[in-house]
Amino acid sequence: MSPERDTAGGDSAPLTLRDFASMPASVLRGVGPKKADALAQLGIESVLDLITHYPRRYVDRTREALVSELQPGEQATVVVRVEQATTRRTKRGQAMTTVRCVDGQGNSLGVSFFGQAWRERQLTPGSLVVVYGKLELFRGARQMTSPVVDLIGDRTGRIVPIYPQSDKAGMSTWEIGDLIDEALRRVDARRGFADPLPVAIRQRLELVGRGEALRTIHAPPSLAVMAQARRRLAFDELLRVQLALVQRKRQIEHAAQGIVHEVDGTLLERFWATLPFTLTGAQQRVIEEIAVDLARPLPMHRLLQGDVGSGKTLVAVATLLMAVQGGNQGALMAPTEVLADQHGSGVRALVAGLSVPDPASLLTERPVRVELLTHRTGVADRRRILAALAAGGVDLLVGTHALIQEGVTFARLGAVVIDEQHRFGVEQRAALRDKNHDGMIADVLVMTATPIPRTAAMTVYGDLDVSVLDELPPGRTPIETIWARDHLEESVAWATVRHEVAEGRQAYVVTPLVEDSDKLEVSSAEATFARLGVHELAGLRLGLLHGRLGSSEKDAVMEAFRRGRLDVLVATTVIEVGVDVPNASVMVILDADRFGIAQLHQLRGRVGRGRYHSTCFLVAHLNDPEAAQAVSAERLSALVRTTDGFELAEVDLDLRGEGTLMGERQKGRNDLKLASLRRDRELVGVARQVAFELVDERGSLGEHPLLEDEVRTVLGEADTEFLFKS
Numbered sequence: 220m221s222p223e224r225d226t227a228g229g230d231s232a233p234l235t236l237r238d239f240a241s242m243p244a245s246v247l248r249g250v251g252p253k254k255a256d257a258l259a260q261l262g263i264e265s266v267l268d269l270i271t272h273y274p275r276r277y278v279d280r281t282r283e284a285l286v287s288e289l290q291p292g293e294q295a296t297v298v299v300r301v302e303q304a305t306t307r308r309t310k311r312g313q314a315m316t317t318v319r320c321v322d323g324q325g326n327s328l329g330v331s332f333f334g335q336a337w338r339e340r341q342l343t344p345g346s347l348v349v350v351y352g353k354l355e356l357f358r359g360a361r362q363m364t365s366p367v368v369d370l371i372g373d374r375t376g377r378i379v380p381i382y383p384q385s386d387k388a389g390m391s392t393w394e395i396g397d398l399i400d401e402a403l404r405r406v407d408a409r410r411g412f413a414d415p416l417p418v419a420i421r422q423r424l425e426l427v428g429r430g431e432a433l434r435t436i437h438a439p440p441s442l443a444v445m446a447q448a449r450r451r452l453a454f455d456e457l458l459r460v461q462l463a464l465v466q467r468k469r470q471i472e473h474a475a476q477g478i479v480h481e482v483d484g485t486l487l488e489r490f491w492a493t494l495p496f497t498l499t500g501a502q503q504r505v506i507e508e509i510a511v512d513l514a515r516p517l518p519m520h521r522l523l524q525g526d527v528g529s530g531k532t533l534v535a536v537a538t539l540l541m542a543v544q545g546g547n548q549g550a551l552m553a554p555t556e557v558l559a560d561q562h563g564s565g566v567r568a569l570v571a572g573l574s575v576p577d578p579a580s581l582l583t584e585r586p587v588r589v590e591l592l593t594h595r596t597g598v599a600d601r602r603r604i605l606a607a608l609a610a611g612g613v614d615l616l617v618g619t620h621a622l623i624q625e626g627v628t629f630a631r632l633g634a635v636v637i638d639e640q641h642r643f644g645v646e647q648r649a650a651l652r653d654k655n656h657d658g659m660i661a662d663v664l665v666m667t668a669t670p671i672p673r674t675a676a677m678t679v680y681g682d683l684d685v686s687v688l689d690e691l692p693p694g695r696t697p698i699e700t701i702w703a704r705d706h707l708e709e710s711v712a713w714a715t716v717r718h719e720v721a722e723g724r725q726a727y728v729v730t731p732l733v734e735d736s737d738k739l740e741v742s743s744a745e746a747t748f749a750r751l752g753v754h755e756l757a758g759l760r761l762g763l764l765h766g767r768l769g770s771s772e773k774d775a776v777m778e779a780f781r782r783g784r785l786d787v788l789v790a791t792t793v794i795e796v797g798v799d800v801p802n803a804s805v806m807v808i809l810d811a812d813r814f815g816i817a818q819l820h821q822l823r824g825r826v827g828r829g830r831y832h833s834t835c836f837l838v839a840h841l842n843d844p845e846a847a848q849a850v851s852a853e854r855l856s857a858l859v860r861t862t863d864g865f866e867l868a869e870v871d872l873d874l875r876g877e878g879t880l881m882g883e884r885q886k887g888r889n890d891l892k893l894a895s896l897r898r899d900r901e902l903v904g905v906a907r908q909v910a911f912e913l914v915d916e917r918g919s920l921g922e923h924p925l926l927e928d929e930v931r932t933v934l935g936e937a938d939t940e941f942l943f944k945s
Contacts, residue, residue: 233413234406235925237932239267247401257390258398261383266402267932270433272395273452273893274380278349278371279442286326286361289354298371299328301346304339318342320350329362338368347371349381378439399437406430415925416455420909426451453894454902460891461677461910462920462930468520468683470918475660477518478633482510484544486587487537489573494533501690502530506537508686512662513541513634519662524670525688526864527824528695531666532562534688535636536569538664543575543587543614547633550654550661551617554639556593556770557777561799562638563591563617575614592618592627595770629654632661639667668824669817670864672872674896674903689865698827700859702811703838712807712836713755720759720786724804724831728789729822731813747809748789756787764790792818794825801829811837812851816871819854820864850874872897 244263245255263269284297299320306316314336320328330350332338342348352366369381370391382395406412412430414421421428427435432451439445498506505523512519525531539549551566553559567589574584590604590613607613611630616622632654655661665683676685703709716726728751732743748763762776762785773793780788781800788794788803792814806826811819819837827833837855857870896903913923920927 231410233411234409235413235415235932236267236929239270240265240932242266244269244398247398247405250398254390261390261395269399270402270437271892272382272399273436275383276381277439277442277445278379278381280377280379283323285324286322286328287324289361291354291356293354294352295354296349296351297322297328298347298349301342301344301348303344304342306336306339309333320348327360329357329360330366330368331362331364333365335365341370342368349379378442378445380437380439396437403434403437413925415923415929416458417913417923420912424454424905424909426454429455449893450902453891453899454906456891456894457899457902457906458909458926459930459933461906462914462926463934465907465910465914466918466920466930468918469914469916471520472517473917475518476658477516477660477662478542478545478547479516480513480541480547480633480662481545482514482541484541486544486573486575487540490537490540490570493569493572496692498533499530499688499690499692501688502534505534505686505688508684509534509538509664510541512684513538518660519634519664520683521664522676522683522685523664523666523688524676524685524865525666525668526670526691527668527821528691528828529688530692531638531668531688532565533569535638535664535666536566538636538662539566539615539634540570540573540587542633542662545633547631548608548611548613548629549615549634549636550622550629550632551615551636551638552622553617553619556595556619557774557798558638559591559593559617559619563589566615566617570615578611587614588612589615589617592616592621594619594621596621623654627654631655634662634664637663637665668864669821670868672865672868672896674900675868675872677903677907687865696827696830696833698823698833698835698862700823700835700837700862702855702859703836705840709836709838709840710755712838715834715836716756716787716805716807717759719805723802725780725783725785725800725802726787726805726807727794727803727822727825728787729794729806729808730789730791731810732791744789744791751787751789759786761785761787761789764788764793766791766793792822794822798825799828800825802831804829804831804833805836806834807836807838809838811855812839812841816854816857816867816874819858820862820867823858823862 242265243255244250244258244265245252246266247269250258258264258269261272263272278296278298280298284295286297286299289295289297299322302319302321304316304318306314309315313334316332316335316338318330318332318338320330322328328350330352347370349369349371350363350366352363355362355364369384371379371381371393380392380396382392384390384392384395407430412428412433414429416426416429420426426432427447429451432448434448435444436448436452439448509519509521512521523531523534525534535551539551542549551562553562570587570589573587575587577583577585588607590608592601592604596604604613604616605626605628608616609628609630616629621627653660701708701712703712716728719726728747730744730747744763744765748761751757752761762780764773764776764780768776776785776788777798779785783802803826806823808814808819808822814822823835826835837858839851839855841852853874854870857867861867894902913926914920915922920930
């Protein structure tokens with residue numbers, strides 16, 4: 220077939236994805252109501268769904284394993300022909316189906332299934348099937364028990380595609396393949412595939428054409444050709460997502476009216492002069508990136524990623540002071556009252572001694588005024604703060620969700636910092652950003668201490684500019700992480716706690732649950748608190764903190780621990796964010812295999828905040844070598860190996876997978892079918908770069924109508940909005 224054309228319009232124009240989406244699968248020969256229902260159960264309703272129903276794996280028939288070559292215990296894929304299938308009942312009344320098969324050289328293989336009587340109807344004599352499983356020897360004969368089975372019919376190609384199937388749908392891989400073959404043949408016979416990607420970009424990136432990619436992903440002459448097809452189609456998926464994000468980003472920038480800040484004023488110079496330490500290179504770089512944003516008339520919308528202890532608060536204060544020195548106000552919103560209190564204290568300490576012009580006098584200055592507003596703020600104090608805020612007398616307002624309540628009015632809000640942004644909804648963030656009554660949009664910096672893999676940040680947070688603090692300040696105490704694998708090693712953890720307390724330090728003990736659970740054999744905070752007080756940590760001053768305590772009770776416990784009136788704090792993950800006690804030097808996390816990497820890393824960051832050597836014990840007795848335990852072991856080993864949150868984020872992505880971009884709402888239908896944020900790290904960056912090339916300053920793809928149509932067709936308005944907001 221000739222190369223794909225970029226023209227559109229008329230009956231002879233190449234077919235677009237919208238054309239395929241508008242064709243029901245029933246247009247294909249042999250697809251009546253019954254088969255259409257079966258296809259629908261596989262998520263295939265249109266011809267577009269069908270041709271993008273990609274093989275989940277391939278069988279290379281030029282390198283088929285023979286049954287005689289397999290060793291006991293070896294996992295392998297073999298192509299065999301069914302000779303006989305019978306079903307009988309075991310002594311326990313369970314159906315047992317036994318299948319006798321032979322490979323291409325006549326070597327025999329027995330296959331058995333329990334509780335799957337339907338296999339006798341599926342595996343009829345003469346059927347050619349692919350089986351994948353573990354080879355066993357039983358009375359000298361080779362066999363597999365409950366292997367994965369794919370029927371491939373009489374497909375004799377060198378590379379046989381195996382498609383995702385459903386036993387309930389009753390569609391075999393060769394039936395799906397035959398329908399795809401028919402669809403591709405009819406496209407070629409009619410008009411071919413439209414290729415929306417400019418030829419110059421295809422050539423520069425060495426990408427094959429759209430039509431060639433779709434044909435060869437389904438019928439590859441070799442695995443190398445298949446890889447080229449997959450690369451093109453995966454790039455297309457990633458590009459559509461990036462185009463949607465970049466379009467929205469540019470549209471907002473074009474339409475919104477921002478504030479031009481004085482980023483080189485004397486207030487910031489005096490701030491730098493008061494610091495008793497030198498900024499890290501990463502802090503200097505990020506502050507410069509923010510300054511460039513603030514000097515422009517476009518509202519900043521930037522994500523700041525920084526590992527635990529990387530100095531995000533300092534960057535946040537510098538951002539807010541850039542707004543204040545131009546006569547504007549700044550706001551810092553935190554998700555919890557504990558964190559807001561700490562930010563309030565930290566910000567006051569950092570700006571102590573700084574002053575700004577007093578609007579009541581042309582010749583005098585007043586101290587930079589910082590106020591804290593939370594739901595605990597008393598009525599009189601709240602009234603006083605709000606009056607001063609509306610009059611411009613408050614320069615920096617720190618608080619919780621209370622900042623976005625009705626009645627909180629700024630004289631001129633210039634910059635907003637939102638900490639632990641994932642704990643706020645989109646509407647909550649927008650409510651603070653849009654506090655100005657004159658339509659001027661405040662600049663927004665959202666921060667997270669949970670490192671995000673680079674590919675995920677470019678995809679999930681693609682509408683934001685991303686800054687990274689990837690360097691820790693000098694003098695930060697390293698944290699030693701130890702995996703306690705058995706009771707003996709766990710006893711070392713308790714001995715370490717006792718030693719540290721004897722030296723005047725404090726400790727955390729973290730558990731996954733508040734109360735005991737019969738279903739989960741994991742430690743609970745209440746049971747652990749009771750046990751430790753009697754046994755391992757008897758005689759020490761213990762406190763208990765969990766989410767079911769009332770707000771005042773939590774505050775009292777936390778304040779007692781902060782002031783050193785408690786030796787050990789037994790807690791759930793409520794201490795994950797915002798707890799800063801420099802005297803705490805040891806943490807014991809029980810049932811650590813129940814936590815994710817990011818959560819463990821966040822918890823670990825509660826120690827090592829002072830000048831003392833700190834230790835984190837991960838208690839997990841993994842006796843089961845099965846897959847889930849193997850993943851837990853890899854997770855714990857990674858935490859022992861490194862304290863680099865960004866490295867751990869990549870490990871987490873590899874172990875856990877990227878999930879779905881569109882969330883549960885979309886049931887995965889429009890998610891990435893081929894592309895992977897793990898496997899295609901390089902392609903994510905390339906797709907984002909190309910998206911910026913193709914989208915103009917107004918957020919339009921006007922010069923590339925086919926691409927714009929594809930984004931709308933595949934993602935749709937609702938999906939694009941969801942992706943942008945999430």
